[in-house]
Structure formats: C-alpha cells, structure tokens
Amino acid sequence: MVLVLALGDLHIPHRAPDLPAKFKSMLVPGKIQHIICTGNLCIKQEVHDYLKSLCPDMHVTRGEYDEDARYPETKTLTIGQFKLGLCHGHQVIPWGDLDSLAMLQRQLDVDILVTGHTHQFKAYKHEGGVVINPGSATGAYSSITYDVNPSFVLMDIDGLRVVVYVYELIDGEVKVDKIDFKKTATAHSAH
Amino acid sequence: MTSGGIEDEEKWLAEGIAGLQHNAFYMHRALDSNNLKDALKYSAQMLSELRTSRLSPHKYYDLYMRAFDELRKLEMFFKEEARRGCSIIDLYELVQHAGNILPRLYLLCTVGSVYIKSKEAPAKDVLKDLVEMCRGIQHPLRGLFLRSYLSQVSRDKLPDIGSEYEGDADTVMDAVEFVLQNFTEMNKLWVRMQQQGPAREKEKREKERSELRDLVGKNLHVLSQIEGVDLDMYKDTVLPRVLEQVVNCKDELAQYYLMDCIIQVFPDEYHLQTLETLLGACPQLQPTVDIKTVLSQLMERLSNYAASSAEVLPEFLQVEAFTKLSNAIGKVIEAQVDMPVVGAVTLYVSLLTFTLRVHPDRLDYVDQVLGACVKKLSGKARIEDAKATKQIVALLSAPLEKYNDIVTALNLSNYPLVMDHLDNATNKVMAVVIIQSIMKNNTYISTDDKVEALFQLIKGLIKDLDGSLVEELDEEDFKEEQNSVARLIHMLHNDDPEEMLKIICTVRKHILTGGPKRLPFTVPPLIFSALKLIRQLQGQDGDVVGEDVPATPKKIFQLLNQTIEALSSVPSPELALRLYLQCAEAANDCDLEPVAYEFFTQAFILYEEEIADSKAQVTAIHLIIGTLQRMNVFGVENRDTLTHKATGYSAKLLKKPDQCKAVYACSHLFWVDDQDGVKDGERVLLCLKRALRIANAAQQMANVTRGSSGPVTLFVEILNKYLYFFEKGNPQITSAAIQGLIELITNEMQSDTTTDPFADAFFASSLRYIQFQKQKGGGMGEKYESIKV
Numbered sequence: 001m002v003l004v005l006a007l008g009d010l011h012i013p014h015r016a017p018d019l020p021a022k023f024k025s026m027l028v029p030g031k032i033q034h035i036i037c038t039g040n041l042c043i044k045q046e047v048h049d050y051l052k053s054l055c056p057d058m059h060v061t062r063g064e065y066d067e068d069a070r071y072p073e074t075k076t077l078t079i080g081q082f083k084l085g086l087c088h089g090h091q092v093i094p095w096g097d098l099d100s101l102a103m104l105q106r107q108l109d110v111d112i113l114v115t116g117h118t119h120q121f122k123a124y125k126h127e128g129g130v131v132i133n134p135g136s137a138t139g140a141y142s143s144i145t146y147d148v149n150p151s152f153v154l155m156d157i158d159g160l161r162v163v164v165y166v167y168e169l170i171d172g173e174v175k176v177d178k179i180d181f182k183k184t185a186t187a188h189s190a191h
Numbered sequence: 192m193t194s195g196g197i198e199d200e201e202k203w204l205a206e207g208i209a210g211l212q213h214n215a216f217y218m219h220r221a222l223d224s225n226n227l228k229d230a231l232k233y234s235a236q237m238l239s240e241l242r243t244s245r246l247s248p249h250k251y252y253d254l255y256m257r258a259f260d261e262l263r264k265l266e267m268f269f270k271e272e273a274r275r276g277c278s279i280i281d282l283y284e285l286v287q288h289a290g291n292i293l294p295r296l297y298l299l300c301t302v303g304s305v306y307i308k309s310k311e312a313p314a315k316d317v318l319k320d321l322v323e324m325c326r327g328i329q330h331p332l333r334g335l336f337l338r339s340y341l342s343q344v345s346r347d348k349l350p351d352i353g354s355e356y357e358g359d360a361d362t363v364m365d366a367v368e369f370v371l372q373n374f375t376e377m378n379k380l381w382v383r384m385q386q387q388g389p390a391r392e393k394e395k396r397e398k399e400r401s402e403l404r405d406l407v408g409k410n411l412h413v414l415s416q417i418e419g420v421d422l423d424m425y426k427d428t429v430l431p432r433v434l435e436q437v438v439n440c441k442d443e444l445a446q447y448y449l450m451d452c453i454i455q456v457f458p459d460e461y462h463l464q465t466l467e468t469l470l471g472a473c474p475q476l477q478p479t480v481d482i483k484t485v486l487s488q489l490m491e492r493l494s495n496y497a498a499s500s501a502e503v504l505p506e507f508l509q510v511e512a513f514t515k516l517s518n519a520i521g522k523v524i525e526a527q528v529d530m531p532v533v534g535a536v537t538l539y540v541s542l543l544t545f546t547l548r549v550h551p552d553r554l555d556y557v558d559q560v561l562g563a564c565v566k567k568l569s570g571k572a573r574i575e576d577a578k579a580t581k582q583i584v585a586l587l588s589a590p591l592e593k594y595n596d597i598v599t600a601l602n603l604s605n606y607p608l609v610m611d612h613l614d615n616a617t618n619k620v621m622a623v624v625i626i627q628s629i630m631k632n633n634t635y636i637s638t639d640d641k642v643e644a645l646f647q648l649i650k651g652l653i654k655d656l657d658g659s660l661v662e663e664l665d666e667e668d669f670k671e672e673q674n675s676v677a678r679l680i681h682m683l684h685n686d687d688p689e690e691m692l693k694i695i696c697t698v699r700k701h702i703l704t705g706g707p708k709r710l711p712f713t714v715p716p717l718i719f720s721a722l723k724l725i726r727q728l729q730g731q732d733g734d735v736v737g738e739d740v741p742a743t744p745k746k747i748f749q750l751l752n753q754t755i756e757a758l759s760s761v762p763s764p765e766l767a768l769r770l771y772l773q774c775a776e777a778a779n780d781c782d783l784e785p786v787a788y789e790f791f792t793q794a795f796i797l798y799e800e801e802i803a804d805s806k807a808q809v810t811a812i813h814l815i816i817g818t819l820q821r822m823n824v825f826g827v828e829n830r831d832t833l834t835h836k837a838t839g840y841s842a843k844l845l846k847k848p849d850q851c852k853a854v855y856a857c858s859h860l861f862w863v864d865d866q867d868g869v870k871d872g873e874r875v876l877l878c879l880k881r882a883l884r885i886a887n888a889a890q891q892m893a894n895v896t897r898g899s900s901g902p903v904t905l906f907v908e909i910l911n912k913y914l915y916f917f918e919k920g921n922p923q924i925t926s927a928a929i930q931g932l933i934e935l936i937t938n939e940m941q942s943d944t945t946t947d948p949f950a951d952a953f954f955a956s957s958l959r960y961i962q963f964q965k966q967k968g969g970g971m972g973e974k975y976e977s978i979k980v
Binding site for chain 1: 630633667670671674677678679681682712715716719722723726769773776777780810813814816817818820821856859863864904907908911912915918949952953956957959960963
C-alpha cells in the first residue's frame with residue numbers, strides 16, 4: 001500500500017493566504033510516500049519547502065503563476081504497477097476538456113493522468129485510464145470554476161488497484177469521498 | 192573594620208573560636224555543678240570574644256552563631272534556676288554586674304527571655320527595657336548582631352493578640368513599638384557602616400553591608416507576622432514609621448533594599464490600600480536609588496494578585512490603583528531627569544502589563560500608558576539603543592498578545608505614535624509581528640477605517656520610509672516580507688460590497704506607493720480580491736440598479752485596468768498579461784463586451800511589445816488561446832479580430848514545433864461545444880491543415896539540418912485532433928482524411944532510421960483508442976467503421 005498525495009493550484013499568496021487549518025492538521029510528515037503537485041504553488045520557499053517536509057519525494061510541474069520557472073511542463077513516474085503522468089493543464093486546450101486531456105494521457109502513455117488548472121475536483125475513468133484533478137488545495141479563485149471548495153486527493157495504490165480519496169472542505173467540515181479503479185492486466189503492452 | 196589580610200582574619204577568627212570554646216567548656220562545667228557565679232563569669236568571658244573589631248561581617252557571623260548556641264544552654268539553665276525558686280528579678284539584676292557592656296547586654300537579653308516567660312513582669316516592660324539598653328552599643332557591626340540576638344530571643348514572646356503574653360489593652364501596640372524601635376536603631380547602625388573606613392574602600396563596605404541586610408529586614412518580617420497588625424494598624428502606624436526611617440536615613444543601599452522588603456513582606460491587599468502612601472515615598476528617596484525596579488516589582492506583585500482571583504478586581508478600581516501608579520511613575524520620570532530612555536520605557540512596560548492584567552477592558556488606560564511613553568520619547572530622535580528598542584517592541588507586542596485581535600490594538604490612538612519612534616529596521620520587524628498576529632489568529636479586518644489604520648501601522652513594509660533603501664535588505668528577507676503583506680490582503684474582507692470596495696481602494700492607494708520592487712507582490716492579491724467582489728456582485732441579480740451605486744462591476748473593472756497598468760513600471764509584462772486575461776474572463780461572465788475586448792487588447796499589446804523570450808511567448812499565446820476559446824460575449828467582428836490575431840501569432844512563434852502546437856490549439860477557437868457555441872467546421876480544418884503544413888516543414892528542416900527525420904510526434908498529435916473533431920461531428924473532417932494521416936505516419940515511422948519510443952507509444956495508444964471506439968458499437972462504432980488500423 002503506497003500513499004500518494006495529489007494537490008495543486010494553491011496560489012499562495014496571490015489568491016489565498018495559506019492552506020486551510022483543517023488540511024494542515026491532517027497532512028502530517030511520514031505518512032505519505034509520494035507527493036505530486038500539479039503546479040501554481042506559487043511561492044517556492046514557503047509552499048515548496050513545506051510540501052517537501054511532508055515527504056521528500058515530491059514532484060511538481062509548472063503552473064503559469066509559479067515563481068520557480070524551472071519546473072518541467074510534464075512529468076511521468078512509475079509507482080507500483082501504475083504509470084502516472086503529471087501536468088498543470090493550462091497547456092491543454094480547451095481547458096478541462098476530457099477528450100483533450102485523454103490525448104495528453106495517450107501522449108504520455110500513462111495509466112493515471114493528474115492535472116489541475118480548473119480548480120475543480122474531477123476523477124473519471126475512460127478506456128485509456130484515469131484522469132484526476134485534485135482541485136485547489138486552498139479553494140483559490142478561478143475564472144473557470146465558481147464556488148471553489150478547498151480539496152486534495154490521496155491515492156492508495158495497491159497492486160493493480162488504486163483507491164482515490166478526495167478530501168473536500170465544505171462549510172468548514174472536511175468531507176471524504178472515495179472512488180475505486182482497477183487496472184486490467186492486459187491493458188498495455190510491455191515497455 | 193580591620194585592615195588586615197584574609198589570612199590575618201582567618202587567624203583572628205580561629206583565635207576567637209578557640210577563646211570562645213575554652214570559656215564555654217568551663218561554663219558547662221559550672222552549669223553541671225550548679226555554680227551560678229562561675230557560670231556567669233565564664234559566659235561573660237566567652238561573650239567577650241564578640242567584642243572584637245577585627246573580623247569582617249561574614250566571619251563575625253561565624254563567631255556569633257557559636258556564641259548563640261552556647262547561650263541557649265545558658266538560657267535553659269536559667270529556666271531551671273527559676274523553676275527551682277531562684278528569683279528571676281535577682282538574676283536580671285545580677286547579670287548586670289558583668290564587667291564589659293557587650294557581654295552584659297547579651298546576658299541581660301538571655302535572662303530577659305526567661306523573665307518574660309516567667310510572666311513575673313509584663314512582656315512589654317521587659318522588652319522596652321532591653322531595647323533601650325541596647326543603645327549602649329553604638330558600634331555598627333556589634334550593635335547589629337546584638338539587636339539581632341534580641342530580636343531572635345524575643346520573637347515568640349511578643350505581646351500579640353492571642354499570645355500568652357498578651358497583657359491588657361493595647362499590648363499589640365507595645366509589641367509593634369518594640370519591633371519598630373529595634374528596626375529603627377538597626378537601620379541607623381547599618382547606614383552608619385557606610386561612613387566608616389577610607390573612601391577608597393567604598394565598594395568593599397557596600398558588599399559587606401549587603402551581607403548584613405537580612406538582619407535589618409528581618410524586623411519587617413516580624414512585623415508582618417504579628418497577628419494584631421491589621422490593615423488599620425499597618426496603615427496608621429507601621430507603614431508610616433517604617434517609611435519615615437527609610438526616607439530619613441538617606442542611604443541608597445538601605446532605601447532600595449527596604450522598599451523592596453516592604454513590598455515582598457506585606458500582603459498585597461495592604462499595598463493596594465496604602466498605595467498612595469507607599470508611592471508618595473518614592474520621589475523622596477535618593478536620586479540614585481533604582482526606583483524603577485522597585486515600582487516594577489510592586490506592579491508585578493499587584494498584577495499577580497489581580498490574576499489570582501476575579502473578586503479582588505473591584506478593589507483595584509476602588510482605590511484607583513491605575514491612576515495612582517501612573518501618576519507616581521510620571522513623577523519619578525520627571526524627577527530623574529537623567530534617567531535613560533530604556534529605564535522609562537521599562538517602567539511603562541511594567542505599567543502596561545499591570546493594566547492589561549487588571550483592567551483589560553479599559554482601552555483608555557492602555558492608550559494612556561502608550562501616550563505617556565510617547566510623551567517621554569517625543570523630541571528625541573529615532574531610538575538607537577538596542578535595549579530601549581527591545582523594550583519598545585515589548586510594549587507594542589503586549590496588547591497584541593493580550594487581545595489576540597488586531598482590531599482592538601488599532602483602536603489605540605497612541606500605538607502608531609510609539610511605532611514611529613522605532614528605527615526603520617525595527618519598525619518593519621514590528622510590522623511583521625503585527626501581520627503574524629493577524630494570520631495566526633485568523634482575524635479578518637472588515638472596515639475601511641481599520642484597514643487604513645492598519646496600513647499606517649505597517650507603512651514600513653509598504654513603502655520606502657525616508658532614509659531607508661530597499662537595497663539594504665537581503666533579497667530573501669524582502670520576498671518574505673512582501674509575501675506576508677500579500678497574504679495579509681486576503682484577511683481584509685467585508686461581505687457588504689460598498690464597504691469591500693472602499694477597502695480595495697484604500698489598499699490600492701497604499702500599495703501603489705510601494706514602488707516597482709513591491710508591486711509584483713502586492714498587486715496580484717488585490718486584483719483577485721477585486722475579482723472575487725465582482726463575482727459576488729454578479730451573483731446578486733438585480734444588477735443594473737443604476738450608476739449611482741459605487742460598487743458596480745464596470746467601475747471595479749476600471750479600477751483593475753488602472754491597477755494592472757502600474758505593473759508596467761516594474762516592468763512585469765508576463766504577470767500583467769495573465770492578470771488582463773483573468774479580467775477579460777470576468778468581464779465575459781458579466782456580459783461586458785467592450786470591457787472584455789479592452790482587456791484582450793491590453794494583453795495583445797503586451798505580447799507584441801514586451802514579451803520577447805520565446806519560451807514565455809509560447810506560454811503566453813496558449814493562455815490567450817485558452818481564454819479566448821471560453822469567450823462567449825464577443826460579437827462576430829470582435830471575435831474574428833481576436834482569433835485572427837491569435838492564430839497569426841501562433842504561426843509566428845520561433846520554433847516550428849511550437850508553431851504547430853499553437854496553431855492546432857487555435858482550431859478549438861472555431862469550435863465550442865456549447866449549445867450556441869460557434870461551430871465553424873471549415874476554419875477548424877483550415878487550422879489543422881495549416882498545422883500539418885508546419886509539421887511537414889519541420890520534418891524537412893530536420894532532414895536538412897540533422898540528416899534524420901524530425902518529430903513524428905507532431906503528426907500523431909494532429910491525428911488526435913482530427914479524431915477529436917471527427918467525433919464531435921465536424922463534417923469537414925472525413926474518415927478518409929484520418930486514414931490518410933494514419934498511413935502517412937506509418938510510412939514515416941517505417942522509413943525512420945532512428946526510433947523514437949515515445950512517438951511509437953503515442954501512435955500505438957492512439958491506434959488502440961481508434962480500435963476501442965470501433966468496438967463500441969452504436970453511433971460511434973458506425974463512425975469509425977471505415978477507418979482501418
């Protein structure tokens with residue numbers, strides 16, 4: 001069982017002062033094995049270093065407001081039986097369009113694609129795999145989505161199965177939901 | 192005092208002890224054989240050792256304690272004698288025959304103790320006699336120890352209320368008189384020690400006097416333990432007499448110690464009720480006495496007393512404690528003209544702590560304390576002394592910590608005035624402390640005037656104060672500072688749009704004074720704050736109320752435009768471009784076509800004129816395309832102009848692959864999946880074909896320059912776009928075209944000398960996708976039927 005934290009679009013300090021206190025108290029160092037961040041932290045020192053303190057294996061891709069311009073546009077990594085792809089999402093037009101994201105997924109050749117930019121949590125399955133948007137961890141303003149609730153995603157990867165937990169802060173309370181995905185063993189040829 | 196070396200003193204002490212022990216031995220022998228006469232003779236000889244002038248206080252004490260122990264045995268013998276019928280009065284008279292006065296008096300006190308115990312005479316009479324007799328010893332050291340002995344043996348025999356020695360009425364007064372007299376005489380002796388010896392040994396004498404201070408102080412302790420000394424007696428007799436001695440002795444060491452003693456030894460309620468008297472003595476003390484420490488101690492005790500229980504608080508109000516203390520401090524500061532700034536501020540810090548503990552709800556008191564401090568600081572330049580600065584920071588931090596709510600501190604009119612006296616660096620540190628307090632307590636500031644007050648306080652962070660240069664600050668520190676200001680902006684909020692707009696205007700006014708270095712940090716949060724307000728107004732249907740309402744989206748957009756413009760002074764074109772696009776989207780949602788168009792114009796101007804870096808251009812053009820794709824407010828003409836520009840710039844990017852990607856991204860500008868979205872199939876195809884041409888050109892270039900084929904990936908991407916529009920039902924995209932593309936790519940890959948695993952995988956998964964769609968059946972399956980993979 002491998003825990004992967006997926007979050008992004010914090011927009012600190014442009015659009016939000018900090019992570020919600022309730023999230024901060026849940027995110028404790030040592031419990032998570034990997035962190036993948038879709039981008040738009042924005043400030044390196046505070047946010048990047050804070051996330052790194054939760055888990056040293058942290059991956060970030062570049063959002064259009066990120067202070068550190070050296071983050072890569074896309075990133076792929078393998079965790080257990082799954083190949084994960086990471087991209088902020090402002091590069092994929094139309095923004096939030098499932099089919100266009102599916103093309104990126106095919107291009108990166110990954111089972112799970114994690115993108116952000118719309119600040120709206122999404123997790124759906126299509127033939128190529130799973131596309132996840134962890135939303136905005138701070139509930140930051142978005143021109144695309146109205147009424148953004150702070151949210152982040154925790155993936156539990158176990159063999160051929162991944163359970164996606166989404167944590168959303170609604171009216172001051174943290175609500176959790178989960179979605180199950182199973183990877184079919186015959187899905188991809190060996191690489 | 193002696194003027195011999197330490198070794199000599201050791202020798203004399205040893206001699207004294209030897210002599211003492213020698214005589215004690217014989218005294219014991221006499222006691223054992225009931226020989227009173229001999230006992231008295233040898234005890235007198237023993238006590239003669241205490242007549243020495245050669246020992247320092249520390250060593251004298253050693254000798255004294257040994258004599259003390261021996262005298263206890265003598266006392267027991269006297270008691271036995273009395274029990275056996277010997278007249279204690281006779282004994283009392285007999286011991287006065289001792290040759291030298293010092294032994295005589297020690298013996299007298301010892302007998303006196305037994306005398307009182309026998310109750311053959313009233314305690315008060317014996318005590319009075321003894322305390323008078325002790326005047327016979329005027330030598331400071333010897334006198335102090337003698338009187339200390341008297342105090343020790345009389346301790347449990349005072350005619351207190353409820354004691355067995357209580358006589359008729361008013362005997363408590365006698366007890367008090369006795370102790371007061373002993374105290375007064377002891378203090379005089381103690382002070383006289385200062386005069387003895389050569390001037391150059393002043394420090395040594397002060398040290399020695401320090402060692403003896405508890406002998407004097409003990410008397411006050413005894414007074415505090417007398418049951419009969421109630422508040423009235425304390426107020427009317429004890430305190431005035433003690434203070435009289437303290438003031439009149441005019442000795443710095445004694446005054447400081449005794450004031451502190453009084454404060455520590457007597458109960459806090461007494462201090463409250465005699466506050467005026469106690470404080471009244473302060474200005475009468477020697478100017479060199481560290482009165483501020485004394486006052487601080489007093490205030491701390493009273494603070495703790497107040498904290499101990501809520502029931503005592505009304506008492507504080509009743510005696511007007513705050514006013515009295517505040518006046519006393521004022522007088523002291525006035526009187527001690529040379530008091531350094533740090534001293535005065537420390538006093539105010541103590542007073543403030545007291546006030547916050549005892550009268551936390553009296554903001555006027557708190558403000559008064561700050562005001563008094565300002566007065567003291569006024570006329571002086573900025574504080575440079577590190578200690579004074581530290582105290583001022585403590586003064587300013589105290590209300591923040593107490594109230595945990597910056598709004599309360601903002602009500603203190605003198606608060607910013609105190610801050611003004613800090614040097615620039617500390618001023619900024621304090622400003623950061625204030626911001627941290629707000630962030631930590633999650634306090635929101637919700638009125639415009641409070642926001643204005645707050646920004647006045649933190650002005651050191653907002654702009655360059657006179658004399659300071661931003662260059663002096665370390666870059667990391669500067670960033671952290673400005674980021675904290677940015678985060679602060681999110682804490683300024685009011686649900687009422689009018690008030691919120693006022694707040695935004697106030698913040699804007701302040702941050703625009705910040706200069707080019709600060710604007711990139713402070714402008715974005717303000718912009719987003721305003722965008723949130725616009726969205727809130729959008730939600731309130733019942734718009735178009737009329738132009739007389741100040742808070743309308745249109746007016747706010749004007750404000751936004753002007754604010755983003757300020758970034759040109761930095762210059763920060765990439766950031767400004769992003770912000771313009773955000774505003775454009777917001778304007779779109781508000782149905783304001785001209786406003787949205789204007790924002791796009793600004794964005795394009797920046798792109799054309801300011802953004803030269805090719806990587807930045809790629810991101811920027813994608814942001815423009817992505818935003819434009821979502822616009823539904825534009826009429827045909829405006830839309831055409833903007834899309835034309837977007838596609839034009841896409842084709843002009845530096846690198847061919849970037850051109851290709853941007854151009855096929857533009858295809859989405861002509862197909863919006865909404866109900867009434869534009870669906871111009873032809874122009875979509877035009878874009879895709881143009882992208883293909885560019886991809887071909889890229890191929891050829893790669894052949895020429897590198898001798899190998901170029902990026903096949905681009906073709907696969909374009910293929911995927913064909914599939915996208917094919918599925919959406921664009922009639923211009925035919926399955927034949929798709930088939931052609933598939934064959935093209937297959938050929939390219941086969942003729943490739945080098946293999947690109949990524950391109951291979953991409954193509955493979957694309958083909959898989961087509962297969963999957965074919966197998967779906969239904970409409971989709973039908974569509975894909977003619978495509979062979």
